[in-house]
Amino acid sequence: MPLLPSIKPSRKARIGLYSVGLAAYWEQFPGLRERLQAYGRFIEDKLAAWADVFNYGLVDTEQEGRRAGEWLNRQDVDLVFCHAATYSTSSTVLPVHQIHKSPVVFLNLQPTARINYEKTTTGEWLAHCGACPVPEFANAFNRAGIPFRVVNGLLGLEETPAISLADEVTHEREEAKRAWTEIREWALAASVPRTLRHSRFGFLGNTYSGMLDMYSDFTMIQAQTGLHVEVLEMCDLDRLLREVTPEEVRRKLEEVREIFEISGDSPSDPIARKPSDEQLDWSCRVAAAQEKLVIEYGLDALSYYYHGAPGGEYEKLQGGFIVGHSLLTARGIPCSGEGDLKTAVAMKICDILGAGGSFSEIVVTDYADGTILLGHDGPFHIAIAEGKPLLRGMGLYHGKQGTGVSVEAKVAAGPVTTLNVTQTGDGKLKLISSEGESTNGPIMRIGNTQTPVRFREHPDAYMTGWFAEAPTHHCALSVGHNSRLFEKVGQLLGVKHVTL
Template sequence: MYSDFTMISAQTGLHVEVLEMCDLDRMLREVTPQEVRAKLAEVHEMFQISGDSPSDPIAKKPTDEQLEWSCKVAAAQEKLVRAYDLDALSYYYHGAPGGDYEKLQGGFIVGHSLLTARGIPCSGEGDLKTAVAMKISDILGVGGSFSEIVVVDYIDETILLGHDGPFHIAISEGKPILRGMGLYHGKQGTGVSVEAKVKTGAITTLNVTQTGDGRLKLISSEGESTSGPIMKIGNTQTPVKFRDHPDAYMTRWFAEAPTHHCAMSIGHNASMFQKVAELMKMKHVIL
């Protein structure tokens, strides 16, 4: 999942700006109460605020304090994007428990989902290559939501794809839900997470990976987002049926050495992604 910045710059023409948590913290100190209120209004317009989850004891209705903090962080994230003229971003922080930066990163998901909806895709866990996949999808107008394989439903023969965010609101089935998380799944800290599903119908996942010889490679998979149930645990989740049985699909998927994240887009877009690969002089595999 780690990325060679020089390699990405050479093969895509992107400039990689390496920023620190203190850069965002500096922006946070400049956020005004008026900016927080404006973000809160934006959040209420774009999201549904959840009650307590019926299935996950750590997924609760967001508190007023959690929402206000997420909105303050979101305002700081917007300032950061403007200050450095960012077209996309990837983020990761894992420091000492209980520190100020842990609280800061706990507010990331809402603001990064808002930015993704505005054409500035944000990928978690420092996965810069998936940020590139999300940007490609967004430029083409087909979404690009941050996803990974979560679990397999062997009865429906679907694979549940999702994450705790960021989510591309433009391709949502209904209004995305915000849940308060007493503890993030697989991460330190607490905060507000996005629960949503990509629209039912045709979808394509796009993965940008790196081969052993230092070349970027695209992997596309066309499938169908079904109306199957999702878990109410504060994560984005979409049940997807691919052409192959889930076991056969995952055998083929992992044989291509992907990062474990991908961008989910709406529509069957493999032929369009093939044209992108040709323009960027990259190998492209369609599963």
């Protein structure tokens, strides 16, 4: 999906891993310990594709559990996978998580789809009985007030170990694929809290006056996500604008002409015209300044809005925002308009997970096609566009002051998921997601982003359910079906998630 190099890449999660067993087994059943350790290394190698993995190894006594908890603390991990390799007492596992407080997921991954009933020994069976201790773990953790999750399925080996009496080649079985999909989702979801805790979100200008759903307390946002909000002024951007050189404008114009299609006049809307050379030059000058702003302040995302005094310098400056903010969004710096900080968070979550996340709201319903058009007057996540996005010169921005260049585009056809970050009456953040399909339906030619989305319900039923959750009126439109992934993000952030 990446179209442009990322300015500030997201952070990988740090994942802790350990396997459990019972110390009494090792002398009784030669080779069992080494066999289970090999399974643990297999899990470690698979996880390394999505996260930085810290494998403690085997925990087989209560004392070893305490040492593992202290070790995981030193590794600063975001999430721990406990591999239930064979039977182990809960007294071995509970101390790990009484000392180390990151979320835990139990992995009940059986190496074989079916044991060899005729030849299986007790030692062979013990290598396949990972499910046996999980109910005990669940009971102990529940009574200790420690949340847990469980992934059940097959280990997914591609070859059978020499010690095994059963067929352990299970990587093509659905039970293995399903389990590893869920493990991958947990690993990716864990990168969201880590990245947010190290993120700086710029807040430039103010929130659009009267949009009460979007007002939020910066302290509340930081308390629940860990991100820092850097309050910026238009004069910060104006200072950087004055430093932009003609060569920087030329390079930015080349970039724009490569990525965008420059439109002619709209055949339907008199305010949407071919961008003038002056408008394009100004948008590129502003885009170069916007990039400087992101780099100077070390930003990971930006929320912005400024209406400016009629005819003033800042009105002209904000009129050139959309092109540059679309380019930044495609480079891993999501930009949300109208000062909607919560939707900037939603867009950043999508970006961290590699799913895009374009700034959207309900545009109109197409009852004939059974779709809802989602979009906005900008910015747009150009890396997930259907074809080349179009640039139109706007005689005015509806509901706002000024003129400039806007993006007309749609998200590529295929599976999509909306992510809405809203705030409840008690000040808590809440995630709302819904899966649908971006269609090849028509869009208006008015210089706005619009994507026709067919959800699983009739548009009226879908909207009834969405509105009942009291959302912020903007959302992030991501590619792929991601509700299960977003649900895991919510659990790791400690934020409620609702799937429509």
